[in-house]
Amino acid sequence: MSRSYSPREMLETLISFNTVSDRSNLGLIAFVEDYLAGLGVTSVRVPDATGEKAGLHALVGPAVDGGVVLSAHTDVVPVDGQAWTQDPFNAWEEGGRLYGRGAADMKGFAATVLAKVPDFLAADLKRPVHIALSYDEETGCHGASPLIRDLLDTGPRPDFVIVGEPTRMKVVTGHKGIALLKTRIHGHPVHSSQLHRGVSAISAAARLITWLDGKTAENRAKADPDCPFEPPYTTLHCGTISGGQAHNITAQHCEFMTDIRLLPGESAEDWIAAYKSFIEQDVVPGMRAVSADCRIDVEEIANVPGLRQEDDGRAEAVVRRLTGDNARSVVVYATEGGIFQNHGLSTVVCGPGSIDQAHQPDEYIELAELDRCAAFLDRLLDGLASVDN
Numbered sequence: 001m002s003r004s005y006s007p008r009e010m011l012e013t014l015i016s017f018n019t020v021s022d023r024s025n026l027g028l029i030a031f032v033e034d035y036l037a038g039l040g041v042t043s044v045r046v047p048d049a050t051g052e053k054a055g056l057h058a059l060v061g062p063a064v065d066g067g068v069v070l071s072a073h074t075d076v077v078p079v080d081g082q083a084w085t086q087d088p089f090n091a092w093e094e095g096g097r098l099y100g101r102g103a104a105d106m107k108g109f110a111a112t113v114l115a116k117v118p119d120f121l122a123a124d125l126k127r128p129v130h131i132a133l134s135y136d137e138e139t140g141c142h143g144a145s146p147l148i149r150d151l152l153d154t155g156p157r158p159d160f161v162i163v164g165e166p167t168r169m170k171v172v173t174g175h176k177g178i179a180l181l182k183t184r185i186h187g188h189p190v191h192s193s194q195l196h197r198g199v200s201a202i203s204a205a206a207r208l209i210t211w212l213d214g215k216t217a218e219n220r221a222k223a224d225p226d227c228p229f230e231p232p233y234t235t236l237h238c239g240t241i242s243g244g245q246a247h248n249i250t251a252q253h254c255e256f257m258t259d260i261r262l263l264p265g266e267s268a269e270d271w272i273a274a275y276k277s278f279i280e281q282d283v284v285p286g287m288r289a290v291s292a293d294c295r296i297d298v299e300e301i302a303n304v305p306g307l308r309q310e311d312d313g314r315a316e317a318v319v320r321r322l323t324g325d326n327a328r329s330v331v332v333y334a335t336e337g338g339i340f341q342n343h344g345l346s347t348v349v350c351g352p353g354s355i356d357q358a359h360q361p362d363e364y365i366e367l368a369e370l371d372r373c374a375a376f377l378d379r380l381l382d383g384l385a386s387v388d389n
Contacts, residue, residue, distance in 0.1 A: 002038025004118060007370040008098060011111035012091040014074075015100035021075040021138045024052045028074050032056060032114065032133065039117055043131075046150045048143065053135040055147035059155055060117060061125035067384060068318075069130040069151070069161040069345070070377075071336060072110035073137030073144075076102040082361035097364040105358035108365040109164025109351040112373040119381060127384045130158050137336055140180060140302025144336040148343050160315035163337040164351030166358060166365075167329070169372050171319050172349035174330035176229060177306035177338055179260040179268035181275075182299040183208060188291035189245070189252040198250035199287045199294050202243050205254040208296075211278055212236040212258060215271075227263070228330045235261045236271070257301075261332065264306035272300065305338035307347060314346040322379045323350065331355070350376075 005013070017028035029045060036043050036058055043058035055074075061067065079088045079101055086092055091100035113131060120129050132151060135143035151158075165172075185205050190198030219233035227233070236258065243254025260271050279296050287294035309330075310316060320326055333355065340347040352369035 002035045005115045007112040007115040010115040014107040015091040018089050020078050025074045025135050029054050046147050055143050056133045057151045058131045059128050060120045061128035065156045066159045067127035069158045070113045071132040071163045073134045077359045084361050099364040103365040104166045104353035108353050116377045123385045125384050141304045144339045161340045161345045161347040163349045165335045165349050166353035166355050170329045171325045172329045174309050175307045176332050177262040178304045178334040180302040181258045184255045184297045186295050192248045199290045200250040201254035202251040209238045264308040268303045304334045307337040315348040
């Protein structure tokens with residue numbers, strides 16, 4: 001029999017596992033497996049290709065269609081270079097706040113859900129609770145799709161999904177998507193005094209980045225003033241760049257990273273196709289006219305769909321009723337919500353804590369937020385115990 005945990009105690013435990021995205025999360029997953037098994041709940045591990053990471057899903061209640069998925073990611077962002085005042089993986093309390101990496105983003109929600117499992121088990125549920133814990137959300141949501149497919153393939157189909165990213169328990173019904181690209185440019189090096197015989201990879205990169213900036217400017221100019229997002233248009237941004245060997249050599253190599261933050265409903269594939277078309281039609285031919293070995297490679301690192309506002313969405317209706325929040329809320333950061341939605345599941349984002357604390361040194365969550373989340377789950381539990389829900 002597993003020991004009981006309060007949401008705070010469970011959060012302290014989850015924070016103690018260093019699950020920065022470049023590390024394994026298996027210690028945390030094993031803990032959750034053992035905890036659930038001690039309560040008589042069977043969980044399913046969904047490993048990644050390396051075997052060093054895994055997602056996990058579990059069903060609490062009757063194995064029937066319907067019910068809810070409570071979703072959280074287990075990975076956190078790095079702490080390197082940040083000015084933490086205490087150990088980020090040893091939670092501490094101060095002033096009504098619990099500090100530690102992942103406290104807000106988003107182990108607070110996972111901890112509250114896990115701490116409430118005994119209450120789920122004690123209730124006479126008519127519809128189940130699905131718990132879903134993923135990996136690698138912070139690096140591109142790579143763990144979500146395998147987890148969702150396995151959940152849908154091996155168990156009953158849930159009715160709706162709550163992704164517990166920090167929203168201060170506000171109901172978020174839309175967010176932008178993100179496509180992350182790495183562009184590698186291979187030029188032809190010559191002495192800069194013979195510039196006409198060479199191809200500068202840096203100059204080619206400048207043309208591509210100018211194209212990206214130009215598309216953002218076009219989107220800004222035609223933005224819908226009624227769009228609820230800030231900014232209310234798709235943005236294309238170069239975040240990092242490196243290249244070149246010396247000031248007097250045309251650069252043989254250059255690479256840069258781009259993120260495209262898409263409005264829901266826009267296709268990342270369309271933007272990527274337009275980018276590649278510009279490369280192949282407007283940039284590469286001139287490079288190869290000088291040297292046939294020139295080329296430009298574009299690698300797709302991540303493609304996370306946005307969350308669309310649903311017409312008469314089941315998730316929105318239920319969560320608005322439980323929270324009393326009827327305001328229209330959208331966010332510009334990406335979550336796994338759009339991935340659940342693309343698998344045909346009605347989805348909203350709603351969880352404890354504030355995104356303002358996410359990824360920050362001395363990240364924290366207010367303990368009152370954990371209490372609000374626990375009360376929300378109690379109301380959700382009452383609904384799942386109703387024959388009519």
